[in-house]
Amino acid sequence: MALFLAVAAHFVAGFLLLFGLRRQPAIGAVAGLLVLLATAATVVVGGVGADEPLRATVGWIPILGFNFVFALDGFAVVMALLVSVLGFAVLLYSLAYFDHDSTFARFIGLFMAFAGSMTGLVLAADLFTMFVFWELTSVCSFLLIGLNDKSESARRSAVRALLTTGAGGLCLLGGVGIFQVQLGTTSFAELVSLAPTGDLIDVAAVLLLLGAFTKSAQFPFHFWLPGAMAAPTPVSAYLHSATMVKAGIVLLARTAPVFAESGIWRWAVVTVGITTMMIGGWHALRQTDAKLLLAHSTVSQLGLLTVLFGIGSPLATFTGVAHLVAHAVFKAGLFLGVGVIDHEIGTRDVTRIGVARTKLRGTVVAIMVCTLSMAGIIPLFGFVTKEKALVALLEADFGTVGWVALVGVVLGSVLSVAYSARLVHALFGEAGQQVATHADGHGTDATHHGASSFARVVLAAPVFATAAVSLIFGFVATQVGKWLVAPSTSLDVAAKSKLVLWPGINDALVISVLVILVGVVVGWRMPLAVANTGGSRGERAFDSLYDAILTASKRITRVTQPGSLPMYVAVTVLVVGIAAVVSIAADGLPTLDGFVTDSPLTVVVAMLTAVLAVGIAVVSMRFTAALFLGGVGFGIAALFLMRGAPDLALTQALVETLTIVIFLLAMRSMPRQFIPASKWAPVSLRVLIAAGVGVVLPMVMLAAHSARRAPSVAGEFVSRSVDEAGGANVVNVILVDFRGFDTLGEITVLVVAALGVVNLVRVAERHRRARERKLATTTQSDAGSAT
């Protein structure tokens, strides 16, 4: 239960800020910080060193078997700690980063909602729970990327991210559905023990992979992540490098033990992972915006994590957990550090940020430490995990695919070192000498007015902290390794290993040294100033697909919704009529079994009604037709009454009364006479259709009447009406109780229709006014020119 409360507290804090505390964002931020701290404490107390993972099940829709199931196993502990501790750091940082206005309140509100979603996601013990929080993170990410809703590029990026991750979410839902239907469970633990196989399970595996790849920005869905950098820096640091993009990795980590040995899983994970690593690394070398450089480097690092978690070897899984921690720490530090430079100097351009090293010496050193960890240089934590990754891949025994993974990771690491070197070059190289102080065109989101000294400390603190952790974890790697055993064994019982700072001279170290040498040379030689390419290929492909879908749907709408009422009516009745003809052709003509006439008066009223109906079709004045139509309605009401349905008759009569009035109101603004039939639908055709349908539909009704197979529910309804629903009028009881959902749906339709009418009239009115105004101005100018 503590787990559920921890997750829920985030949302409560978030909603408070979004709807209540908009004027006092600082108070809300403090509340948020407390929630994050409390969550971290809960996780540590409940999770660290526990023999059995803490569990919590909270019913959602128990009738349908939908529940929130949380479990605080080792891996969940690590992830939840990353989410809450990094969240704490980023939130603290944002207090100094943003102006304290209503946008800031919105930011914290969404931030807390996001942190809650992410905590729920990592604590999820089954796929269903994970899916729910997965979608929530997508939505929060969308809102946070578009935080600056006045910028068109931010809105576009937000839509791209939402549609891409949303499509992946649908794939994940498909996978969840297959498991639920095929196996009756989506619990990770049960999936691992069942070890299902089969064609459908393979489909599910592919769907899960698609979900993971879109979320974690793997090729070919990697384009949305750099676009997400339109968000303010704290958002980028938290969501798009340290936490949310890890959701896909978490999914892979949880499901790899189920699928790693089956079919295409390993190949898919390895090829996609290393492709992503290369593409991300290459793009990182070609960016001029330091934040985009980091974004592409995140894509590249996520590729590595995909390979490590997806390949399904115990050692790789262990390394994956370690590298995930390392990456979250150094990447958060890098983003926040670049944010500090942006905030203080007003630029993120790699040709200019060198200025920072005189002004922000401490921050630049901290960034440097994080960069070295990213490059995998001894003695930082990044070195330890990168080494371990090479060892894991060297030792893995997967044949060709293992070698592909190894070569890919080595090449990807060269690129990692290269872009890290390029960043160092930007900060310390000769380029920094050319001082350019004013802001450039890189759309900085910070209000770079030079923060107060206190704010400067708050800004720098998380950067220093992450740098310190990257450094200290390197030196105490052995201890960190011990901590990480429980998390990795919770994913794969065999994933037990150790971390060391100095592994001794072995194959992996030799490879590492070569990688670093080549990488540094490549990175240092790469020019800092690169021509702007304007949007990535992925983004352009996405946009053209998006536009094509919109165009196609517009075209389809234009064909299916031409706006001609006669056509709509014709299509509707023809479809019904044809369906009836087909079924009559199959089953023969209906009999007259159910047909009874209990009084001659019924026949008289029916015939009168029919005459009025013919009248509607014959008269030329709209007004007369409306009156006839009302007459038909009252005739039917009379028939209802005669057949013993007073409720129906009452309602019908009332509806008719009101309809006539409304008809007349609408008619005030319509021509008095009907418009002559158009050429494509001459009178003869209309008569033909009407007569045909008029002959066929009564037959359908007769058939429906005599086609009953199951016993009528009427008897049951009548017998249960008084006892269970407390009403003697069974018609009403059906409406408000037995079939109340139908009624609820109907009144909702009524609401929509009412709103539709109001808006249609309003739009027509606006058009009319605009026309009049235009007319007035032209007459005026005419008059003016005349004088």
Add this chain to the structure above:
Amino acid sequence: MIFRRSVILDELVDRWLSKVAALVAVYLMFRGHNAPGGGFAGGLVMGSVFVLQFLTGREPHLRHRPIRRPTVLLGVGLLTALVPTVAPLAVGASPLESHIWKFDAPIIGEAKLVSSTLFDVGVFLVVVATVLMVLLSLGARGTSLVGDDGGQAP
């Protein structure tokens, strides 16, 4: 609206008929559970009251206060209907399950109240609001859908 005023219409319809019809509407709604009527029929009768007021040349009004924003009523109605739909979930029953309260009321003796009455009240409000919205938008002065001001002239 530019109608000629008529004393008979004013007196008869606005003073008396409206009030009686409004009473009938509420009565229909409440008795619906046991006899012909119900929220839908009641709402339609209430709607006709406003139509009558409109036809006598006045804005639809309730106790001399003109109704200008029926949208609010629309939302309130839908939410009212949602209450008895969702509330049973809180006590572990299935949605829309009725609860019957029986109690001794003064004067009328044993009385019975069923939770689904609230649902009918919601239906009533939605129907009334719909009629009002159609009436106010289509009946608004100068409304023109195609530019021809057909029956507008007095």
